[in-house]
Amino acid sequence: MIEFTKSPIDSNAVLASVSTPDAGANVLFLGTTRQFTKGQETVQLDYEGYESMVLKELKTIRDTAMERWPIQKCSIVHRFGTVALAEASVAVAVSTPHRADSFAAAEWILETLKQRAPIWKRDLRPDGYTEWVEGNPVT
Amino acid sequence: MNIELLLFASAKDLFGESQIPLKLPTGATIADLKSALIKRQPEAASLIGRCAFSVDQQYATDDMELNPNHEIAMIPPVSGG
Numbered sequence: 001m002i003e004f005t006k007s008p009i010d011s012n013a014v015l016a017s018v019s020t021p022d023a024g025a026n027v028l029f030l031g032t033t034r035q036f037t038k039g040q041e042t043v044q045l046d047y048e049g050y051e052s053m054v055l056k057e058l059k060t061i062r063d064t065a066m067e068r069w070p071i072q073k074c075s076i077v078h079r080f081g082t083v084a085l086a087e088a089s090v091a092v093a094v095s096t097p098h099r100a101d102s103f104a105a106a107e108w109i110l111e112t113l114k115q116r117a118p119i120w121k122r123d124l125r126p127d128g129y130t131e132w133v134e135g136n137p138v139t
Numbered sequence: 140m141n142i143e144l145l146l147f148a149s150a151k152d153l154f155g156e157s158q159i160p161l162k163l164p165t166g167a168t169i170a171d172l173k174s175a176l177i178k179r180q181p182e183a184a185s186l187i188g189r190c191a192f193s194v195d196q197q198y199a200t201d202d203m204e205l206n207p208n209h210e211i212a213m214i215p216p217v218s219g220g
Binding site for chain 1: 145147148149152189190191193196197198212214215216217218219220
């Protein structure tokens with residue numbers, strides 16, 4: 001499952017999508033909207049992305065991870081539009097025969113997504129001020 | 140040749156549009172595109188320096204030659220996740 005969606009993420013469905021008798025380890029990571037960052041309050045996050053390229057990049061990230069680790073199944077879902085406090089903006093699920101590979105692969109996938117997927121978020125503050133979160137230049 | 144450049148997030152805000160037309164010499168590269176952009180919008184120079192560029196939804200290097208059929212986009216520093 002590779003998706004870039006406006007709908008809330010159904011984390012049970014993402015986890016179920018990597019289920020297989022071949023795996024003994026299933027890791028689900030959810031990235032959620034945090035209220036405070038270095039003392040600064042966030043009311044909500046608004047995500048925008050270059051949809052066709054997001055889908056290509058997420059597939060490339062998944063394929064690369066599947067070459068590096070013995071992954072049985074892998075799903076990556078990211079939202080666009082408004083994501084309220086505590087709601088998930090991103091979900092990564094990986095299943096592998098043993099747990100060390102699932103943990104490592106899921107972390108690598110998330111880190112690589114944050115470095116490469118053409119997605120941007122705007123932070124809304126309590127006073128109505130809004131700004132694009134300073135991101136990572138893609139190299 | 141005429142190309143359309145897709146803009147997102149802070150780049151879209153800075154140029155005030157999600158897509159801008161640019162006239163470039165035949166055989167122009169991403170590096171030439173950057174120079175043309177800075178000439179058009181000097182105050183965007185700092186942002187352009189931190190942006191990546193994509194051609195047909197793949198990150199492209201500065202020496203990549205462009206043609207009018209390419210889908211070209213300017214990718215500001217990314218903040219997904």
